[in-house]
Amino acid sequence: MSALRIGVCGNGTVGGGTIELLRSQAVLLGARAGRELLLTRVGARRDREDCPTGDVPVHRDLLEVARADDVDVVVESIGGTTLAKDIVETALRCGKSVVTANKALIAEHGNELLALAEECGGSLLCEAAVAGAVPILKALRDGMAANTVSELSGIINGTGNFILTEMGAHQRPFDEVLAEAQALGYAEADPTFDVEGTDAAHKLSILAAMAFSTPLNFSAVFCEGISAVTPADIQFADELGYRIKHLGIAKRHADGIELRVHPTLLPKGSLLANVDGVLNAVRLQGHAAGETVYSGAGAGRLPTASAVVADIVDIARAGGNSVHCLGVPVSNLESAPTLPMEAVTSAWYLRMQAEDRPGVMSQLANCLSAEGISIEALIQKPPKGAAATVPVVVLTNSAREEALRRAVTAISALPGITHPHCIRIESAN
Amino acid sequence: MSALRIGVCGNGTVGGGTIELLRSQAVLLGARAGRELLLTRVGARRDREDCPTGDVPVHRDLLEVARADDVDVVVESIGGTTLAKDIVETALRCGKSVVTANKALIAEHGNELLALAEECGGSLLCEAAVAGAVPILKALRDGMAANTVSELSGIINGTGNFILTEMGAHQRPFDEVLAEAQALGYAEADPTFDVEGTDAAHKLSILAAMAFSTPLNFSAVFCEGISAVTPADIQFADELGYRIKHLGIAKRHADGIELRVHPTLLPKGSLLANVDGVLNAVRLQGHAAGETVYSGAGAGRLPTASAVVADIVDIARAGGNSVHCLGVPVSNLESAPTLPMEAVTSAWYLRMQAEDRPGVMSQLANCLSAEGISIEALIQKPPKGAAATVPVVVLTNSAREEALRRAVTAISALPGITHPHCIRIESAN
Missing domain, CATH: 3.30.70.260 (ACT domain)
Structure with a gap:
């Protein structure tokens, strides 16, 4: 089969890692994908020493990559929801497939983008958007395909989990640990998205849409951050047999769906309670499979790129068929009320x-x-x-x-x- | 697309569960698979009350199902390696695909059966053979597709894990807990396969072949059971900060592959150390993804059937393309020496x-x-x-x-x- 030609927009953490894997794992990827995965274009506003691109043309105008004739799959790894959305729409309209790690883009614009992908005959996949290296979207879409999923919950923001873990291990206050997380590069200069739960809410909305076959519904997620948790709370919880984690929780009931992100006490013996530091973990409850739990690195250059490239392999293996991101075509999604x-x-x-x-x-x-x-x-x-x-x-x-x-x-x-x-x-x- | 027609051989735990899911989840499965999954034949030596088959013809001669013109995918769920092998070979030679939960069959005859599947243009999948409901083979094949996996380890025999958990929780000796496990139906009347590690070795050989792209090599697995572990060992390990688990371990080195099943001390804080009772869990170490861990029910009617039906969905989605069980065609597998x-x-x-x-x-x-x-x-x-x-x-x-x-x-x-x-x-x- 002919090579699958890939254009990567962005050469930062995710894009750079993706380019590195496509280059270093070319032989293995060819065998696993059933065809060569060939990097043909890179879009980047500036060159970076940590991201060599060989003799692949680098475009300063990223939309050129989205339109290029010799690109079958566009990797969107620039982040944000403005230019990123342009790139994704342009690529889909040109008949290409798209892989992205951009949870904000999918959570906020996923319904229209997924519909556009179907209309244009392409795939739009985002495994890397949730729980980094952990193939949790594939687990839901493929592994749990026979299941009615009644609920899921997860530690889906590594920064928040790192902060709570450190607060608990050393009885240190929130502000002090946040400053350390920023110094270590785990937390952004503006940490609001991580510590107030917006990032987790983005991811939860993607997980819930896939689990319940509903449209994405980010604005319905109830969101409470971790800044009010104190070392004393963690200590009291410990005495009572619990750990405190920042969880995203989605549950399906007959009368609606719960969508909520907040600090949560978990019994110490539970698997999620033992997921510490920057790790992520998600627990699914399926009517047939019962409870399954998935954990691993939630961020980082190669862990995230691992998920991006896995999506590219999915698209390569599917041949001309499109892969439905949420497991079913958009027309099969059914809205459900959110439980207040x-x-x-x-x-x-x-x-x-x-x-x-x-x-x-x-x-x-x-x-x-x-x-x-x-x-x-x-x-x-x-x-x-x-x-x-x-x-x-x-x-x-x-x-x-x-x-x-x-x-x-x-x-x-x-x-x-x-x-x-x-x-x-x-x-x- | 036309319906994918399914014949199930066996109406016991796995076959009965598979038939139940195909019937009860028909609408959802049709949406997720992109085509109807239609049960057209059942092969069973006797009818069972707990496995209604509606108006689907039931054959006493199971090979008739493997040969039936109106069957595209045969589910082999009778166990053993004699008639089961006949069924799988017959089905593949008739151009059908096969899904099985039979770890012994794949571990011991997988190389020839996978080669036969490729030769005949069909798929032979076995997600349910390892760790029951946990989609660990899909995680390796799809989620970790971009990774060079250097090692994996897992609690892949629920009976053994139940026995060690009970011994530790209540300081009870091996023989007594084994008798209880037999009474509860967790352990067979002849528990050798479970407690001496043969079952885990079967599963480990499948995981290792997939992780390292090597042929199946069951006979090379070093195998030590749990019958020599005492409650005192569990107590001492606890004092030293460890738990004892029966692990399957596979590691790739420059000079060969370690394949071993034995009782193992694990630090208490590790995720696998906290997987108790009949649960299974597998940890993968990928060069890009880092460590990911997967856990869930390792056995049981619907958990196992969940994995069987997920394989059927994979085949349905692939259209006419075959799905390579080990991630690559058999011709791409490369033998590697086993480390003594x-x-x-x-x-x-x-x-x-x-x-x-x-x-x-x-x-x-x-x-x-x-x-x-x-x-x-x-x-x-x-x-x-x-x-x-x-x-x-x-x-x-x-x-x-x-x-x-x-x-x-x-x-x-x-x-x-x-x-x-x-x-x-x-x-x-």
Whole structure:
């Protein structure tokens, strides 16, 4: 079969890694793909020493690569949602396939781009957009093809996981660890996307669309970051048998889909609880397969390029057939309502400061029981020196979020209690 | 596209589950496969109440299914390597594709069967043969397509993992837990295949062939079972920061390939160490992706059928193209020598009984240092009551197996030491 000709737009981390793999693994890739994978064009605004391109022409105008006659597959690895979108649309309209690692682009514009790909007869794949090297989209699309997936959850932002892991291991506050993560290059100068959960929400929307065969619905994801988690929370959770992870969670119910990103207490014995540092991991619950878990590097030059090139191999093997990114044609996707957070059910961790005098605890318990919420565990520490208040931690049983919020509002109004802070618990992860 | 017509040979656990999924998930499978997956024939020696087949013809002669004109894909789910082999060969010679969960058949006859499949233009896939519901073969073939895999390891026998987990959790001896596993249906009446490692060796040979693009080489796998592991070993390992798992390990070196199945100490923090009960898990080390880990149900009716049907979807999506089970055509596989165990390097756990008197420990240390092996950790328990000997546990640094064996022979000859027992350690799992 003739060679599959590849044009890579971008020569930074992802593009550079992709070019490196295409060049260094050419023989092995040819055998595995069933045809040569030939780099024919590179688009880059400037040359980079760490990204030699041999005698492959390098274009300063990236759209030239998207239009080039000798390119069958365009790799979009410049990031962002403006020029990147132009490149993807141009390439698809020229009848090419596209591979991207760009989660923002797919999460925010995926519905129209996937429809365009089908219309033009090409494939648009994005394995590298979620959990880096971990072939989680292929697991959903191929490995779980026989399954009705009822839920999934995952640690899908390595920066956040690194920060929580460090905070827990050394009892260090959030701000200090964030600064270290920035120094190490794990976190961006503007860390908002990572620590406030936007990046995880992008990825969760892709996972959920694939798992439930629904259109991408990024704007519906509830999103809570990790900046309010304290080393004390991690310590209390540990005493109670839990670790705190920043999870993306998607669950399908008869009346709608939960889509949420937030800090979460997980039982220590669960596999996700043991995924530390910059690693990513995703857990799928299929009606036939049961629970499967996938973990590995969520970012990095070659891990991400590994996923990009795997998508190129998929396209090569498919011959002229298109590969449907979400597992089914766009016309087979069915919208489903998003469940409002008020209706989401989970158990809760509540931490607050309480005055150390009779009656306070019973008032606290009354606020919970008035909403039908019972207490599963409670920690009250003895006062330190002359401190007027002591930390109190409560684990509740499972309750609807609206009930919990009403109870917390009532607790906040109690004279002896201040600073209530709440974290959701997932037991089946 | 026209329907893909499926004949299932066998209506037991795997075949029955496959028939159930094909019937219950027909609409979803049609959308995901791009064409209808139609059950047209069943082969079964007797009908089973738990496996309704609707109006699909049931053949008592299973070879009729393998030859039927209205069958495109034959599912072989009867097990064994005699009639099963006949069915697979017949189906392939009739131009059909085959999906099987039969690890023994693939491990022992895979080279000839895969060659036959290529010759006849069909596919022969076996995702369900390794780690049940976990799509580990697809992860290697597709997700890791850009990677040179240097090593892999896995908990690939659920029975063995259940037994070790129970022994550790409740300090129960091997024989007692094995009897319970048999009563629960996790272990066969003849448990040899599971507890002596043959089943794991079958699976390891399939994983290694795929990871290293070598022919299947089951007979080269070194195999040591779990029956010699004691609750005391699990307890000592715990004190030293390890868990004991029955692992299959394959590593590629410049001078050959390690293929080994044996009990192994793993650091507690590693993901595989936390995979308990009947779960399976496999860890891959790719040059680009780095370490990725995959876990889930290793057996069971629907988990196994989930993998079988995923293979059918792969074949349906490939249209007329064949899917190469090992990722490349058989002609691209390259034999590599198997490294003899004497040349394998690992750290070791040694447990023995030692007389509680001066000189014994220094003699023990001398036997190790004479072979260039140093001691990383040591536990000596105080004597219990009037016991003449005490248990001593030594962790060594990394050493060639031949040196360790010579040292253990010398230790065994010491007057004050009896019952030396050795377990290998893997740190990077």
